Amino acid sequence: MAFLSHAEDAPETRLVYRHTLWVRIAHWVNAGVLLIMLMSGLQIFNAHPALYWGVTSHFDKPLLSMTAIQTPTGEIRGITQIGSARFDTTGVFGASEIFGQTAVRGFPAWATLPSWRSLASGRQWHFFFAWLFVFNGLAFAVYAFASRHFGRDLLPKKRDLENIGKDIIDHLHLRFPKGEEALHYNVLQKLAYFTVIFILGPLIVLTGLTMSPTMNSALPELLFIFGGRQSARTIHFLCAFGFVIFFVVHMVMVILSGPLNNLRAIITGRYGIEADNG
Amino acid sequence: MADTNRRNVLTRLTVGASAALLAGCDKISQSASGSDFLKKGSDLAYKAQRLFAGRDALAPEFSKADIAPVFRANGTLDPASDDYKAHAANNFRDWRVKVGGLVEHPFEISLAELRALPSRTQITRHDCVEGWSCIGEWTGAPLRPILAKARPKENARFVLFHCADDMSSDENTEQFYYETLDLVEALHPQTILAYDLNGKPLPVANGAPLRLRAERQLGYKMAKYVNGIELVESFANIRGGNGGYWEDQGYTWWAGI
Numbered sequence: 001m002a003f004l005s006h007a008e009d010a011p012e013t014r015l016v017y018r019h020t021l022w023v024r025i026a027h028w029v030n031a032g033v034l035l036i037m038l039m040s041g042l043q044i045f046n047a048h049p050a051l052y053w054g055v056t057s058h059f060d061k062p063l064l065s066m067t068a069i070q071t072p073t074g075e076i077r078g079i080t081q082i083g084s085a086r087f088d089t090t091g092v093f094g095a096s097e098i099f100g101q102t103a104v105r106g107f108p109a110w111a112t113l114p115s116w117r118s119l120a121s122g123r124q125w126h127f128f129f130a131w132l133f134v135f136n137g138l139a140f141a142v143y144a145f146a147s148r149h150f151g152r153d154l155l156p157k158k159r160d161l162e163n164i165g166k167d168i169i170d171h172l173h174l175r176f177p178k179g180e181e182a183l184h185y186n187v188l189q190k191l192a193y194f195t196v197i198f199i200l201g202p203l204i205v206l207t208g209l210t211m212s213p214t215m216n217s218a219l220p221e222l223l224f225i226f227g228g229r230q231s232a233r234t235i236h237f238l239c240a241f242g243f244v245i246f247f248v249v250h251m252v253m254v255i256l257s258g259p260l261n262n263l264r265a266i267i268t269g270r271y272g273i274e275a276d277n278g
Numbered sequence: 279m280a281d282t283n284r285r286n287v288l289t290r291l292t293v294g295a296s297a298a299l300l301a302g303c304d305k306i307s308q309s310a311s312g313s314d315f316l317k318k319g320s321d322l323a324y325k326a327q328r329l330f331a332g333r334d335a336l337a338p339e340f341s342k343a344d345i346a347p348v349f350r351a352n353g354t355l356d357p358a359s360d361d362y363k364a365h366a367a368n369n370f371r372d373w374r375v376k377v378g379g380l381v382e383h384p385f386e387i388s389l390a391e392l393r394a395l396p397s398r399t400q401i402t403r404h405d406c407v408e409g410w411s412c413i414g415e416w417t418g419a420p421l422r423p424i425l426a427k428a429r430p431k432e433n434a435r436f437v438l439f440h441c442a443d444d445m446s447s448d449e450n451t452e453q454f455y456y457e458t459l460d461l462v463e464a465l466h467p468q469t470i471l472a473y474d475l476n477g478k479p480l481p482v483a484n485g486a487p488l489r490l491r492a493e494r495q496l497g498y499k500m501a502k503y504v505n506g507i508e509l510v511e512s513f514a515n516i517r518g519g520n521g522g523y524w525e526d527q528g529y530t531w532w533a534g535i
Contacts (some may be wrong), residue, residue, distance in 0.1 A: 035296075036303070048409040056346060056403060057410035113300070119407065120528030121316075122309045127535065128319030188304035213405050214494045215535030220330035220338050229403065229411050260284065 012065055016183060018271035023149070026140040027266055033136060034243060039113035041240055042106070043122030049094075049106030051237055055228030063234060068095040068104040076102045102180045137201050144197075154194050160187035176257045182273045196246050204239035207232040238277065290422070317530055324532035331534075332460050337493035340401045340413050349414040349475060350469040351483035352406055352456065356445035357503055362442045367493040370487035375471070379438070379508035382429035389473065389487050395419040398470050407529065413440070416491050418472030422465045424507070428463075432513045438463040439490055440506030445523055457512050458521040459492055468493040471504060498524045498532040 019027070041106070050065035053057055068091070075247040078094025080087045096108035098116060109115040113125055126146045144150040167187050170176070177186055185193065209215045210222040210232035254262045265271035306312030357363075365373055370389055379383035398419040406412075425437065436458045446453035463469060472491045473480055480486040492499050496521025501523070513519065518526025525531050 010288070035299075036316075039300075039303075042471060044409065047407070052410075055340070055344065055411065056413050057350075059410070061348070115300070116302045116304075118528070120308065120530075121313065123407075123530065124316035124319070124528070125303070127323060127530070128316045131319055176356075199287060205386060211405075212327070212535040213337060214331050215404075215497065216329045217326070217335040217337045217494045229405065233409060259288070263288075 005160050011040035012275040013272040014275045015158050015257060015270040017269050018183075018265050019269045020147070021269065022140070022143045022147075023275055024266055024269060026136055026143070029136045030131065034247075035133045036113060036125055037064075037133055038240055038243065039239075040122045040129070040183075043112040043114065044126060045237065046106040046112060046117065047119040047122075051234040052230040053227070053234060054230055055223075057230055064092040066106040076104065078104075081091070130205075134205060137151060137197075137205075140197070144234060146161040154190055154197070156194060160190060165184075174256055178274050180273075182271075192246065192249070199241050200239050200246070204236060204243070206235035207239065211236065291366065301469045303350055313528060320532050320535070321529035323535050326460065326508070327532075327534050331494070333465075334467055335494075336401055340403065342401065342415070345401060345415055346412045347474060349404075349484060350406075350410065350412045351481070352408075352497065354445070354502065356484045357443040357482075358421060359442065359444055362503070365483060366486070369445075373487050373505070375488065375504060376440075376506045376508075377428045378506075379425065380434040381430040381509050381512055383427065387424070392419050392471060393473060395423070399474075400468055400493070402489070402491070402493045404497055404500075407533065408469075415474075415476045415479070416470065416472040417474035418470035418488075418491060420467065421469045421471060421507075422467070423503070424471070425464065428507075428509070430509045433503075434461070434509035436460055436510050436513055438508040438510050438513065438516065439501040439504050440508065441501050442503035442505050453523070455501060455503070455516075455523045456517065457490070457499055457523070459486070459490075459499065460509070461494075462494050463495065463499075466492070466494065493535055497504070497523070498529060500531045520521075 048055070048057075049067070050059075050062040052062055062081070063083065067079050067081070069077050069079055071077060076090075076095045077088055078090040078092070078096065080089040080093045092104060092108055094106055095102055096111055098104070098105070098109040103117075105117060112122070114121050141150075144154065164187050164274070170186075171188060176182070179185075206222060207226055209219075210226050211229055216223055216229070223229060261272050291452045294490065306316070335468045372391045374386050375389075375392070376384070376386050396419070397417055399415060400422050401413060401415045404412050404414060421437075432456050437460075439457045439459075441455035441457075443455045444452050445455055452511055459469070468491065471488050472485075475481065475484055478490060485500075485504075488504045489502040490504055512520040517523075520526045522529075
């Protein structure tokens with residue numbers, strides 16, 4: 001990892017131990033598990049690429065659907081419908097290429113696991129890695145509470161929230177905390193990490209469980225909370241979308257605020273900050 | 279400039295690693311051992327759900343107002359065999375179900391006799407493994423007393439359902455649909471051999487004249503066109519060895535999730 005060393009460091013840089021080993025392990029396990037969960041989830045979605053609201057599937061009025069039509073010239077076009085709005089999404093959603101041929105499929109081959117169409121295999125991946133997602137999440141939660149990482153670093157405080165306006169403006173100007181200030185997560189970071197770990201994570205697990213007919217017999221309350229099995233399926237999908245949005249923003253912020261320093265921190269734990277007295 | 283180079287290297291490493299990872303995952307999906315390993319996730323779900331959900335915990339039931347105008351059918355919609363077609367033409371008057379295997383008292387029961395048994399009517403949500411759900415009202419004979427009448431032997435552990443729909447695309451081979459339930463699911467109060475859907479005899483597309491309803495499972499467990507019930511100790515040596523037609527195609531035996 002020599003090339004990760006002092007690449008971006010200003011002359012007066014001091015290395016601070018920022019991420020403990022447990023945080024780093026949980027982070028990387030989660031990164032891999034989530035990628036597999038997302039891609040196998042899209043494979044499962046492709047078996048019936050439509051979302052509904054309520055208990056059952058109102059096949060004639062989905063909230064979202066990915067279908068395909070054949071034009072008079074015999075060409076296959078992918079159509080994505082959101083509410084009553086229809087979009088031609090050929091090549092990405094509804095119809096895309098696999099093994100050199102245009103196929104009718106919700107999400108394209110590059111986004112699903114396995115790449116070819118196999119609901120059976122997608123489910124095998126999804127339900128294996130779901131356990132790892134849950135165990136890793138629980139282990140992290142236990143660690144975060146026991147070590148006070150949660151209260152100290154993740155939970156936004158009243159003072160943080162009062163400064164949120166300034167923080168948003170700073171972020172929009174791409175001004176990131178330096179020096180001692182960079183030692184702590186700012187309020188937007190806290191809100192993002194807190195929401196993803198303690199809201200989106202549990203929500204995606206619970207909506208997933210709500211889709212299980214055996215779980216419905218054991219805990220019918222879940223159906224009540226989420227408004228029925230098909231609503232739960234839709235919320236599950238939206239949570240997955242939320243994780244994707246988080247990932248994109250996370251990557252942008254990592255790149256904008258010093259990618260090598262950030263990467264070093266999440267691999268080795270050590271984060272470089274500019275010395276204040278420099 | 280050195281910095282840009284490093285970033286390029288890093289980007290390429292990330293993209294390359296992701297591509298390799300996904301190609302590896304595709305390889306695992308294709309291999310039998312990889313697939314067997316991944317199925318352990320489902321085995322664990324089976325154990326966890328057996329522990330967590332009571333033996334007789336009921337699937338939610340709904341009201342008449344919730345019944346779907348058209349109950350969506352999937353899988354076999356019209357069995358092609360001459361034998362089945364003859365039964366259908368005769369309104370299934372001669373349809374019989376053999377109950378046997380590891381039982382003290384094997385017997386055969388006709389559709390009329392099944393209809394004369396005490397019945398259960400339940401409005402339930404049907405969940406297809408594909409992801410959609412549909413509500414219908416099912417009437418049928420609970421399986422529990424039928425199995426009790428046959429008196430399963432000590433070593434009977436699974437109930438195997440034989441079906442009349444041939445899934446083979448090749449005319450020279452026969453591959454009838456089949457399914458297995460463990461005894462907990464088979465003896466569950468909502469597990470019935472249904473002969474009516476929404477108050478009318480079961481349509482052919484939905485499994486006429488008799489289909490299994492196991493309301494805490496996904497649709498593929500609920501065998502249609504049932505003509506035989508066999509108690510077995512294990513399904514390891516039956517057909518593909520995975521306990522069902524779709525299970526032999528890679529779907530997990532436990533379909534409670």
